[in-house]
Amino acid sequence: MTENAADFKARLIRRAGLSEAAVDAAWPEWWSDAAEASPSANAELRFTLARKLGLDPRSLMGKGQPKFIWDDSARFKGFSGDPSGERPILSSFGMALCRMLLGAVPDAIPVEPISALRLRKSILSGRQDIGLLELLSTAWAMGIPVIHLRVYPLTAKRMSAMSVRLGERFAILVARDAMYPAPVAFHVAHELGHIFLGHLQDGHSIVDLESIDELSSGADPEEQAADAYALELLTGRPSPEVVVEGPGAGARQLANEAIRVGQIEHIEPGTLAMVYGHATKAWPTAMASLRHIYGQPMDAWRVINQVALRQLDLSQLNDESEAFVRAVMGATHG
Ligand SMILES: [Zn+2]
Known part of the structure; x- marks a missing residue:
């Protein structure tokens, strides 16, 4: 097959249309320049990328168009x-x-x-x-x-x-x-x-x-x-409806009302601000009220x-899948 790893990576990005970040996240840690000379390492590289990214492994073996498995599901x-x-x-x-x-x-x-x-x-x-x-x-x-x-x-x-x-x-x-x-x-x-x-x-x-x-x-x-x-x-x-008295209600006013109603109706106040934004289309006010509701951004x-x-049992996965899942979640290994 003799397509080098750099060309293979470029094929996944340019021809398959994947982002470089996704290809990097799926790229195995064991890959090295020395692996380039090994046909079995090259085959394993293509299999692991196919498994993680949902590609048909056969379409990665040649130099053709990479094919995705779930085309229209x-x-x-x-x-x-x-x-x-x-x-x-x-x-x-x-x-x-x-x-x-x-x-x-x-x-x-x-x-x-x-x-x-x-x-x-x-x-x-x-x-x-x-x-x-x-x-x-x-x-x-x-x-x-x-x-x-x-x-x-x-x-x-x-x-x-x-x-x-x-x-x-x-x-x-x-x-x-x-x-x-x-x-x-x-x-x-x-x-x-x-x-x-x-x-x-x-x-x-x-x-x-x-x-x-x-x-x-x-x-x-x-x-x-x-x-x-x-x-x-x-x-x-x-x-649901959220009513704030008077036209042009301010963000702080909306926040106070959302907190008051939320307490009575068992509704998270930020959700009430979203409901207000949806109903009135006053999204800037609704979004600005979130700062008053939550105190600080996160x-x-x-x-x-x-x-x-905390919930995932990553020990159930093989090392490669675990590394990929962690990368996709922005969680460094450890
Ligand atoms: Zn939907």
């Missing part, structure tokens, strides 16, 4: 057309990664459908409200891994979140980051909606592309249903991946 929401061939890349990367994640969550019980209100009730027993941390611990308790992607398979990031089904197991990949928990909590709740409403067929995924401030479910009934599920889970109502991705690292 993903349904894309808020996405029209695919001029740059992003769909197979995202769905294959997501499926391959979720297979590894599920391997690190052994002995999980099969996921049963559950209504938003029943799930809300069970989460709220003993808790004041449902925020990002409560959603994460609920998902993990049900054997559904949730991680934040620090390595994205495409150069341009357009995905908010993705959910994947393999057999009776599910996983959620979050791509959109935020400085406060509420916007990301909504995406996680929305993906749980897709999962618990039975939108996913075995071996399929749903990729959500729009961000929360352009949330416009449009005519897609599954998107509307997942949004309603998320809102009902987080607030108790499929279409990276939502760190929260998600810290929880994930």
